[in-house]
Amino acid sequence: MTAHWAYLGPEGTFTEQAARDLLSRDAGPAELVPCAGVSAALTALREGRVDAAIVPLENSVEGSVPLTHDELIHGEPLVIVGEAFVPVTFDLLVRPGTELSQVRTVGSHPHGHAQVRDWLATGLPHAEIVTTLSTAEAAAEVAAGRLDAAAAAPVAGARYGLVALARDIGLERDAVTRFVALQRPGPPPPPTGNDRSSFVLSVENRPGALLDVLTEITGRGVNMVRLESRPTRYRMGEYVFLVDVDSHLAVPSVREMVAALIRRSALLRWLGSYPRALGTNVPVPDFASSASYEAAAQQVSDLLGEYPA
Numbered sequence: 001m002t003a004h005w006a007y008l009g010p011e012g013t014f015t016e017q018a019a020r021d022l023l024s025r026d027a028g029p030a031e032l033v034p035c036a037g038v039s040a041a042l043t044a045l046r047e048g049r050v051d052a053a054i055v056p057l058e059n060s061v062e063g064s065v066p067l068t069h070d071e072l073i074h075g076e077p078l079v080i081v082g083e084a085f086v087p088v089t090f091d092l093l094v095r096p097g098t099e100l101s102q103v104r105t106v107g108s109h110p111h112g113h114a115q116v117r118d119w120l121a122t123g124l125p126h127a128e129i130v131t132t133l134s135t136a137e138a139a140a141e142v143a144a145g146r147l148d149a150a151a152a153a154p155v156a157g158a159r160y161g162l163v164a165l166a167r168d169i170g171l172e173r174d175a176v177t178r179f180v181a182l183q184r185p186g187p188p189p190p191p192t193g194n195d196r197s198s199f200v201l202s203v204e205n206r207p208g209a210l211l212d213v214l215t216e217i218t219g220r221g222v223n224m225v226r227l228e229s230r231p232t233r234y235r236m237g238e239y240v241f242l243v244d245v246d247s248h249l250a251v252p253s254v255r256e257m258v259a260a261l262i263r264r265s266a267l268l269r270w271l272g273s274y275p276r277a278l279g280t281n282v283p284v285p286d287f288a289s290s291a292s293y294e295a296a297a298q299q300v301s302d303l304l305g306e307y308p309a
């Protein structure tokens with residue numbers, strides 16, 4: 001049966017490239033469904049109209065995509081089942097025949113604008129910056145004659161019949177965006193040996209509260225790879241923390257860490273375990289290996305005089 005995957009559309013976004021990358025790694029057939037915005041893609045998933053949704057999570061230059069983070073923290077729960085990294089290169093796309101001196105409006109996604117800010121400041125200092133729901137939406141608006149130029153992916157130029165007035169206008173040549181594939185809550189994909197897990201923490205407002213919770217992570221030899229804070233929305237100065245760690249919930253050290261976070265009432269939301277798409281898990285200390293967890297559990301059983309299961 002063909003699965004349906006929603007993504008931040010329209011056609012020609014970086015997110016579509018991420019979805020195609022994930023599709024090439026997935027066993028089953030799937031049809032891509034473009035949606036007008038991150039929230040629209042996630043609503044389609046929550047309402048059961050699609051089986052998965054692909055959305056941007058963070059960029060190597062501009063940092064996290066706040067809307068995706070807030071959806072993961074506050075929206076009806078979803079879990080991450082996969083990730084993809086896409087190099088992001090921006091072209092200044094215009095209708096054929098347009099000259100630089102004729103460009104009065106430039107559209108892009110807010111993350112796109114942030115990455116081409118320097119080029120626009122010198123190349124088009126008087127142009128009006130117009131924010132769109134995606135880079136490809138800006139390209140479509142140029143094709144429709146409602147904008148003069150778009151800062152978008154080269155593939156969007158080909159898709160909408162536009163030409164590049166300038167190429168590779170981003171701040172950083174090697175910029176990369178990380179995208180995640182989300183599904184409705186369910187068990188994680190099986191461990192691969194090179195996985196990542198994500199979750200949301202909430203901590204009390206008292207000295208050492210965050211340190212206490214982080215100790216539950218580091219004390220088990222679990223490698224934390226990202227810690228991001230977002231406001232709770234309820235009160236000024238209160239935050240929740242998004243955490244990524246190496247490894248998978250099925251691995252004993254991670255399983256015990258999650259249980260400890262639950263006991264401390266610190267685990268606000270589990271966001272899933274999924275294969276890592278870039279880099280490898282750092283080696284865990286000996287005391288945190290699965291073999292040493294199993295050997296220790298056996299020794300405790302022996303002390304109790306329990307019979308082997």
Ligand SMILES: O=C(O)C(=O)C[C@]1(C(=O)O)C=C[C@@H](O)C=C1
Nearest residue numbers: 013014015056109111134135177
């Ligand atoms: O608009 C797109 O093409 C997207 O896929 C979104 C998005 C983002 O949200 O970060 C993806 C990569 C770029 O950093 C700019 C925009």
